[in-house]
Amino acid sequence: MLHKTTKMAAVAMAGVLALGQPLQAQEEVKLRFAHPLSSTHYAWVEGLGRMADAVVKASDGRVSYEVYPAGQLGKDYVSVLNSKLADIVVLIPSYASDKMPLTTVAELPVKYEDACDATRKLWEIARPGGVLSEAEYKPQGMRALFVTILPGYKVPTTTKPVRSLADLQGLKIRASGAAMEQTVRALGAVPIQLTASEINDSLRRGTIDGAIWPYHAAPPYELESLFKYGAEGPNLGSATIVFAMAESKWQSLPENIRQEITAAAAEAQENLCRWTEGEEARVRQDMIDKYGYQPAVLSDEEIALWNEKTATVAEGWAARMNDNRKPGTEILEAFRQAE
Structure with missing residues (x-):
């Protein structure tokens, strides 16, 4: 009887300890990325791929990801996102102007200093809660993680x-x-x-x-x-590129992973605009x-x-x-x- 009581106490204590651990520390997340670019395209290497690798590192491997480049899951990336074929996609508004007409504001001949200045201006309105996000992304179940505007056209x-x-x-x-x-x-x-x-x-x-x-x-x-x-x-x-996540997927993630994605996305946004300016x-x-x-x-x-x-x-x-x-x-x- 004593043995049984001791065993029950041990099980109960293990349960308490497990409950005491943050849920997010135990949970593993796999993210699916889809984009129309090659696997070596700079928007992936210097942008979204950089963000993905940073999240894996920051999460100590709790986050992993799969990538479907070159249109493998289809060319309508808003639909790919909404159908849950992928969790995060690369959106090029000029190729999807029927679904992202307002985002093409960033393609207009509006004066700005350089690509990073333009990118920050777009992010101000495209970020969650921004006027562009509320008008165009939120109604379609999307959340912008970061954006980029490329160096001005010649x-x-x-x-x-x-x-x-x-x-x-x-x-x-x-x-x-x-x-x-x-x-x-x-x-x-x-x-x-x-x-x-x-x-x-x-x-x-x-x-x-x-x-x-x-x-x-x-x-x-x-x-x-x-x-x-x-x-x-x-x-x-x-040209403009929007890196977006399904809002439903975002809401399903533990808070610490959301924070890791947010931080990695901000760094990737700044890195990508600096890289394109230098490459220009x-x-x-x-x-x-x-x-x-x-x-x-x-x-x-x-x-x-x-x-x-x-x-x-x-x-x-x-x-x-x-x-x-x-x-x-x-x-x-x-x-x-x-x-």
Whole structure:
């Protein structure tokens, strides 16, 4: 009887000790990541992958992850998230403007200092509780973990130098998404909608004369040797990437893992924007040294002329959003005023 009582006491004490341990310290979490990029793309290596590895390390291995790159789970990443095929995805708003129309505010020709300044401005409105999050992400069951805006666009071309607005007239220029299309059109060029993976072949075939494109994104698509000339200086907007998690998954996580993800995401956001800025300068010089690329930095007068032409693009975007019963003006002003 004494033995039985002692055994029961030991079991009870073990239960008390187990209850005394935080639940999150015992729980293991596996996260599924999905994105449309290659496994070596900088947005994964310097951004989301960096965040994932940091979370695994911070959690002492309680968190693990699987990755499904290159569209393996489908191309509609909002649906991939909502269907629970993946927990965290990479969203490119210009490719999903039907589901993320307000996020394309960051692609407009709005003035900012550099990629990190622009990224911080977008995060201010895209973070949980921000005006963009409340209007666009929350209703779709998504939570932005971090964002990035890439270095500002230039206009690299293949056969014709562009040193003035007059040189650009009638050229077929690659665009992606409504904001970029309107910018190209406002400058007097002909926008051709293409995905990033289609640019290389289109340049070789002469289907397009150039692109609205940043230098750092040339190597992943082997474009460095194809661009021969370029125009720099005007505010032409940029591309945006949102790294998002299903809100339902977020709510299911222990608090300490949420904190680890939040901290790792903030570091990844800052790292990615710094990396792209550095890579922008490096690739530009590489294109000059190795391939004879000839960039033209436009004069102040010419830049003012270009900016004047694109000034109506942002207001036109807001008006179209308003017409579709979306808070376009509110989002645009919030982005402009964000710090």
